[in-house]
Every structure is written in structure tokens, then in C-alpha cells.
Amino acid sequence: MKIAILGTRGIPNYYGGFEQFAEFFSVYLAEKGHEVYVYNSHNHPFQEPVFHQVNIIHKNDPEHKLGTFGQFIYDYNCIMDSRKRGFDIILQLGYTSNSIWFFLLPKKPVIITNMDGIEWKRSKYSRPVQQFLKFAERLAAISSDFLVSDSLGIKDFLKKRYGKDSTYIAYGAHPFENPDASLLQQYQVESGKYNMIMARFEPENNLDMVLEGVVLSGDVTPILVVGKHETKYGKYLKDKFREHSHIRFMGGIYNLEHLNNLRFYSNIYFHGHSVGGTNPSLLEAMASRAFIAAHNNSFNRGVLGENAVYFSNPQEVKNILQSIKKNDNLQLVQHNFESIVNDFNWEKINGQYLQLFHECFSGTKKRN
Structure with a gap:
């Protein structure tokens, strides 16, 4: 499969949870023989075109100049680029700033979205921003072909609020064995x-x-x-x-x-x-x-x-x-x-995602 990962600042991880997952999962997919692309901010510290067999696509990200609004432009740039790549699957990590561009996503690929947390409940956001995030969450939930929840609480929330089924796949971690x-x-x-x-x-x-x-x-x-x-x-x-x-x-x-x-x-x-x-x-x-x-x-x-x-x-x-x-x-x-x-080891988590990809791409798993 030809697979793209959108919604992060890029790999290797210099930022947070989604970047960590994108790094581990993309390398895993490449090692399994899939053609994998990860979108990176243009100013990401890693500037090479390939990371451990994963293709890196750098796109302009003006967040450093424009603040949060720059994320919307970065996501727009990534989505517009994805239209010409012929991907089989696009995995979107989160929805905060990319969901408003859902109508621009290419029609051929299967769109799978990890819905992250309930972003609009975060107290750091003003009331208008919280209302926008509710809107963005709804757009992502109803426009994606398949949804992934990283907790059973999120899975239940999506079912109750939007009537949408999602696949529960947690994050992973590597057991730490050699303290120093x-x-x-x-x-x-x-x-x-x-x-x-x-x-x-x-x-x-x-x-x-x-x-x-x-x-x-x-x-x-x-x-x-x-x-x-x-x-x-x-x-x-x-x-x-x-x-x-x-x-x-x-x-x-x-x-x-x-x-x-x-x-x-x-x-x-x-x-x-x-x-x-x-x-x-x-x-x-x-x-x-x-x-x-x-x-x-x-x-x-x-x-x-x-x-x-x-x-x-x-x-x-x-x-x-x-x-x-x-x-x-x-x-x-x-x-x-x-x-x-x-339960939470990366090998198992990566395997669950890959199994979901196969089911979605082959059509054995039906869209919501």
C-alpha cells in the first residue's frame, strides 16, 4: 500500500505524542514493505528526504510567524500536495486544523482519522475557540471513512455524540529494560x-x-x-x-x-x-x-x-x-x-493499525 501520514509537525519526533507515534508506525510500515510518506514542517530539524526508508515531504508551515493560524495553512499545504500523490490510505492524526479542508482531500484514498482527545474541553482555549473545535470535531467525525479512538472513553463519546463507530487502538510504549x-x-x-x-x-x-x-x-x-x-x-x-x-x-x-x-x-x-x-x-x-x-x-x-x-x-x-x-x-x-x-507495546499497537489498514483498503471493513 502507498500510505501517507498527515497532521503532525513531522518525524523524527521533536514535539509530542502524535509525532512519536508517526515515527514508530511509519518506520514499522516501511519495514513491512509499504511505500510510506510523512508530511513534515518545512523548518523541522530533520531536513533529509528519507528517514529509515520513510519518505519525508516538507511543506511550508508558517506557524512560527502566524501562531496557531499557521497550522491551518500548513495542513492546507499538506492536503493539496496529497491530491497528486496517488495514495491508497491517508492517516490523519488529530483534526484540530485539518478538518476544515476535508472537502479538498483526494477522493481515491481511504481516509482514516485518529480523533485524539476531546479538544474543545481544554481550558486553555477561549469560548469561541472551543466552539470552533466542536465544529472541527464534528467535521472530522462525519467526513472520515474510518475513525480510530485511543481510549475506550473516546470511543464511547464518538458513538453517543455522532453515532459513529470507531476502532479502539491505544498508544504504545517500549518497555524500559536497562537503567543507568x-x-x-x-x-x-x-x-x-x-x-x-x-x-x-x-x-x-x-x-x-x-x-x-x-x-x-x-x-x-x-x-x-x-x-x-x-x-x-x-x-x-x-x-x-x-x-x-x-x-x-x-x-x-x-x-x-x-x-x-x-x-x-x-x-x-x-x-x-x-x-x-x-x-x-x-x-x-x-x-x-x-x-x-x-x-x-x-x-x-x-x-x-x-x-x-x-x-x-x-x-x-x-x-x-x-x-x-x-x-x-x-x-x-x-x-x-x-x-x-x-497490552500497550508498540509492536502490538503497530500491528493493530496495519490490520485496520488492510481491512479498510480491501473493503472487508465497511465505512460508517
């Missing part, structure tokens, strides 16, 4: 003597809630706050907690080996995400054998079950810090690791 404590020296921490939270700096990821709990607890154990913080919200958090030197804003860390080791050797790994489907960083924390304290919501519970502790406010974060240690909960850590090995 020497890497901790670069981050000035010691094994088991620091905590950690990693997220994009957005209100619904509850960084503020966790850090308020840290301060309330009186615990001066270092906590590493990992994520790109050169944003308005990042400035707010850095200003708010600037007097607490044990709260360390690390910026973005994209070296997966370093992240895996930091998660593995941490005492408590806080996961504050509260909106969306299966979050990639949560699966990576499970794969790294981190001990997880997660925000109490259906998405996190759907992945972690009883193998985590949960919080809903700063007081509960405080209680966790004052009373719970990783070494007393190693059985929960092991259960999460086994979930990655058995």
Missing part, C-alpha cells in the same frame, strides 16, 4: 530522592495543583518539572513558585533514554493530565517502571486501574508526599510494567 543511574548526575539528583512531573504547560495538566501540594507538604525533596515552559502559563508558574528552590523547572527533555532513567529512579511520578484519551507520557512512565500518582479522572483510571494512587486537589497531593513511597508500592509498578509488555 550515572545519567542522574547530569540532573543533580540521586536515585529515589526526587519526585517528578512531566507535561505540556497547560492548565488542564494540573501542574499548578501538584506544585501547590508540594508546597503545602513542607517536603523539600526536589521535584523536576519537565516541559517546555517558555509560555505565558509557564511564566506564571515559574513566578508563583520562584521562592521554592526544590521545584526545578527543567524545560523540555526529548532524549528518551534520559527521560526513562529519570522516571525509573524517581520516587513519585505525578501525572496531572485530565483531558483527552490515552496519554503517551503516561504509558512511557508505566514502561519506565515509575511509581505513578495520577489525577483522578476516567481517562487515567482506564489505563492505570488500581495500580496507582490518585489525587484531585493540592491537599491530596500533600497527603501522598507525606505518606507514600515508591519502595512500598513496587507491586503496583510491576503491574503497570506488565500492562505495557502485554
Whole structure:
């Protein structure tokens, strides 16, 4: 099959979850003998035409000049290019800025869309933007040939709201097998003597809630706050907690080996995400054998079950810090690791996507 992947800033991953998936899945497809193309922003750090047998198509992306509106132009450029390529399948990752161009998509390929999370519920968006995202979500749901949900909660939501069936395929993660404590020296921490939270700096990821709990607890154990913080919200958090030197804003860390080791050797790994489907960083924390304290919501519970502790406010974060240690909960850590090995491994996830592609392309799976 001749396959295209749209909707990301490109591969290899320098940004986030969809880019990570696009990298792993596209290389997997190419190794299976398929002709694979991934669309990249023109200013992506990787400028070569091929990445591990995957063809890279660079298209102009003015987001750096125009902000969010630039994403719409980038998606338009990608979709217009796809019209002349003769693809069999186009996989769209997300819908936020590409769904308005659905009428321009080529007619021949099968269009499969991963619907991501419920974007319009994100608190960072103004009410007009939230209304647009509802509209974009509907366009994507009704115009795609097939839908993919990355959590059972999203699958149920799409069925109830739009009457559309979707195929549940979670994200994956690679089991982390070879920890190396020497890497901790670069981050000035010691094994088991620091905590950690990693997220994009957005209100619904509850960084503020966790850090308020840290301060309330009186615990001066270092906590590493990992994520790109050169944003308005990042400035707010850095200003708010600037007097607490044990709260360390690390910026973005994209070296997966370093992240895996930091998660593995941490005492408590806080996961504050509260909106969306299966979050990639949560699966990576499970794969790294981190001990997880997660925000109490259906998405996190759907992945972690009883193998985590949960919080809903700063007081509960405080209680966790004052009373719970990783070494007393190693059985929960092991259960999460086994979930990655058995249910959320990339080989299985990639295989599920490829099976869906075969069913959609051959016509054995009927369109909604």
C-alpha cells in the first residue's frame, strides 16, 4: 500500500505524542514493505528526504510567524500536495486544523482519522475557540471513512455524540529494560530522592495543583518539572513558585533514554493530565517502571486501574508526599510494567493499525 501520514509537525519526533507515534508506525510500515510518506514542517530539524526508508515531504508551515493560524495553512499545504500523490490510505492524526479542508482531500484514498482527545474541553482555549473545535470535531467525525479512538472513553463519546463507530487502538510504549543511574548526575539528583512531573504547560495538566501540594507538604525533596515552559502559563508558574528552590523547572527533555532513567529512579511520578484519551507520557512512565500518582479522572483510571494512587486537589497531593513511597508500592509498578509488555507495546499497537489498514483498503471493513 502507498500510505501517507498527515497532521503532525513531522518525524523524527521533536514535539509530542502524535509525532512519536508517526515515527514508530511509519518506520514499522516501511519495514513491512509499504511505500510510506510523512508530511513534515518545512523548518523541522530533520531536513533529509528519507528517514529509515520513510519518505519525508516538507511543506511550508508558517506557524512560527502566524501562531496557531499557521497550522491551518500548513495542513492546507499538506492536503493539496496529497491530491497528486496517488495514495491508497491517508492517516490523519488529530483534526484540530485539518478538518476544515476535508472537502479538498483526494477522493481515491481511504481516509482514516485518529480523533485524539476531546479538544474543545481544554481550558486553555477561549469560548469561541472551543466552539470552533466542536465544529472541527464534528467535521472530522462525519467526513472520515474510518475513525480510530485511543481510549475506550473516546470511543464511547464518538458513538453517543455522532453515532459513529470507531476502532479502539491505544498508544504504545517500549518497555524500559536497562537503567543507568550515572545519567542522574547530569540532573543533580540521586536515585529515589526526587519526585517528578512531566507535561505540556497547560492548565488542564494540573501542574499548578501538584506544585501547590508540594508546597503545602513542607517536603523539600526536589521535584523536576519537565516541559517546555517558555509560555505565558509557564511564566506564571515559574513566578508563583520562584521562592521554592526544590521545584526545578527543567524545560523540555526529548532524549528518551534520559527521560526513562529519570522516571525509573524517581520516587513519585505525578501525572496531572485530565483531558483527552490515552496519554503517551503516561504509558512511557508505566514502561519506565515509575511509581505513578495520577489525577483522578476516567481517562487515567482506564489505563492505570488500581495500580496507582490518585489525587484531585493540592491537599491530596500533600497527603501522598507525606505518606507514600515508591519502595512500598513496587507491586503496583510491576503491574503497570506488565500492562505495557502485554497490552500497550508498540509492536502490538503497530500491528493493530496495519490490520485496520488492510481491512479498510480491501473493503472487508465497511465505512460508517
